[in-house]
Amino acid sequence: MSFTLAIVGRPNVGKSTLFNRLVGKRLALVDDQPGVTRDLREGAARLGDLKFTVIDTAGLEMATDESLQGRMRMLTERAVGMADACLFLVDARDGVLPADEIFADILRKKNAHVILGANKAEGKAGEAGMMEAYSLGLGTPIGLSAEHGEGMADLAAELRPLMEAHAETAPAAEPEVEVTLHEEDEEAEHEYVAPSTSKPLQIAVVGRPNAGKSTLINQILGEDRLLTGPEAGITRDAISVVTNWGGVPTRIFDTAGMRKKAKVQEKLEKLSVSDGLRAVKFAEVVVVVLDVDIPFEQQDLRIADLAEREGRAVVIAVNKWDMEGAKQEKLRDLKEQFTRLLPQLKGAPLITVSALTGRGLERLREAILEAHEVWNRRVSTSQLNRWLVGMLEQHPPPAPQGKRIKLRYMTQAKARPPGFVVMCSHPDLLPASYSRYLVNGLREDFDMPGTPIRMFLRSQADANPYKNRKKAAPSKLRKHLDGRKPD
Template identity: 60%
Template sequence: MTATVAIIGRPNVGKSTLFNRLVGKRLALVDDQPGVTRDRRSGDARLGDLRFRIVDTAGLEEASASSLEGRMRAQTEEAIREADVVLFLVDARAGLMPLDEHFANLLRRNSTPVILAANKAEGKAGEGGFYEAFTLGLGEPIPMSAEHGEGLADLYDALRPHVEAAEEEAATASAEGEARTDIDVEEAEEDEEVGTRERPLRVAIVGRPNAGKSTMINYMLGEDRLLTGPEAGITRDSISVDWEWNDHHLKVFDTAGIRRKARVQEKLEKLSVADALRAIKFAEVVVVTLDATISFEKQDLQIIELCAREGRAIVIAVNKWDLIEDREEAWQHLKDAQARYLNQLRGVEIVTMSGQTGAGIDRLMKAVFRAYDMWNRRISTSALNRWLDGVLVHHPPPAVAGRRVRLRYMTQPKTRPPHFVVFCSRPEQLPESYTRYLINGIRERFDVMGTPIRLSYRKGDNPYASKKKR
């Protein structure tokens, strides 16, 4: 177990910039406007030879507990309680604000150790704010610049005793049998078993804004880990959380709601959507969350099509099912819409659920693992070619300019998603309709339902191409 360091401070003091620098990746969204970060985001940080867990938090603001800012502050306070040490950032260029003094008093009442850092202290413009930070009574501040990487050596000296103390405490707990025993990582990597602690299944929860994605994940975790509320578009960063279900380990990604491209105008929302799309690319299974009261809108279909183009395993979760009165009629509407709009993903599973009450969570997880197994489906070459021979007898490809395209051989070189290659003559003359016919035939014959299928053609070499014509 490594030490946990929480970065806190009022909005726009550079917390996310410092988080990205310590993690070594641009994970957290950064923008000039204050209040960009809302949820807690954690990452594995490295500073010299120190290894620790860093937590980026929302800016501390005074507001009522029921407001969005109040719920953001509650998330930050929870991060302070869970941390081994708190890194309190102030803005050296702007100087101390009343909020800085207010939250310094809050930290003094807390038992968690505090390291004070004056960010944006590069140049003469930050000298005044640096010396003013002494008045907070939290010890000597560290002058630094998260954007330019200045002051990290001083930060290293301040963090080192806290990180080493946490590591010693973890080692003592392990010796007493309180920590879990070590697992043979090499053996787990060789087996490549998904769903273990070393290799969790990566699941991205995506959908339109206010579909209930964060509420569903909070119910899974059994705590208010993610910020939720009636306001649409609360989630901005793609937050990953670890979760265990029936001895299966998963890494679940909560993403920002994806609106229609024409409506996304602000730079910050564009960054949030780009972060959600990146989560889809790195996920293995994507749960597309629909609102049961307005399901299968045009944007829902575009999100599903996007996941299919990326080649991800897909499960459709119809959330807020507890708000539906006539469920039989609503279910029939869902099946009709599936048959009408999702022909390219024939057989994709639809699970009705409620993120508020937890109804249907187990059925959703079973569908997720079935979709993952289907995503990894492999069909033998002999079975494929026996099926292809039957297809060519009953429905051969159409003739083009009086010459028929010959399909000679078929194999499956890849999975995740299943990818099939057909060796044939003149592949460029095969119509798209015949490709769809082959894909649908593979789905029905080999029961490859609900997952994207790739089908490509390869032209064989002409053995007479090198010979001269007489």
């Protein structure tokens, strides 16, 4: 099992900045505003030749009640108890504050291995704070600058003996598997391969604020891994968690609630929304979570349409179903609204769930796997062309401006989502309504409900490599053979 290091400290001491430096990517949101990080974020860190797992935590607060700050503190203390070592950061420019002394006592009791780091120690401004850090009784502080990368060698020297001791006592680790976030795999020639351990099924859970996204993911994980509560907008950045859901390796992205663009004014919320949009692009299946009390709001429709335009498989999850009284009538209304308001997702699964009780999760899992299978589906060229002949006989294409349009050949160019190329004459004149006729026929005849289908029209001239190529001048020998006078 990988060595785990939890970065803890007061708000705004530079934990997320250091986390980003250790993982080599800007995964965690960073802002001057304190308390940006709320959930636990894990990443694969590398420091020289040392490889380990690092956890970014919420800032330690004085609150111990059930308030948002109190729940954030409990989540951080839980990470401290699970980690093999903790890096306790203080702000060298601010010096040691009373809160630092309280948290130092807590860490001594919670974790046996605590490394003390004095961040923002670059220059003379941090010298006094470095000296004050000795008073915490956690050993010699390491002078760090997460922003500029100073002190990383000292941190590695402190971690090395702890990691070596952990390696001697820990059971043999399984071979490391690299997880790649990919958008498309155009070379896959198989019909469908279920997600394997090398490539977990990637799911993004999106929706408006307070729809129950984090609660739903916690229910899937079977533990309170993500921060939840009655407050809207608790999740601020896209947190990914890896689990084995019903025997299928799965990576789930929890995203911040997406409000209307006009209402998003603060810089931090804009960063949160852009982080969620990036998660949608990396996902294979997007689960759009709706609130049963106010389903299919304008923002819900925009989010679902965004997932379709990005070419992701979409599943609609109507949450808080346990609070609904007239279930049959409500379900009938939901299906009618779905068909009417989101025709581009015709046939996509609509599943009712309760994130609070876990009811409907098995149906949701089956719907996600089925949507993923359809998203990966391939149809042979021979089947497509036999099908195309039947569609043309049933409904021939129009002849705009008296020009007859011939659809000669069809093949599937890609999957994830399914994309088809039709070779035809005058592709620019074929009406959009006829393209929709073909797409709807593909959905129905090849059982591809809900998934985005892309259709590209190409002319035979486009496939001709000699099109627009200038005719080469005749050679002297050619002129001589033709009886012409050479130049």
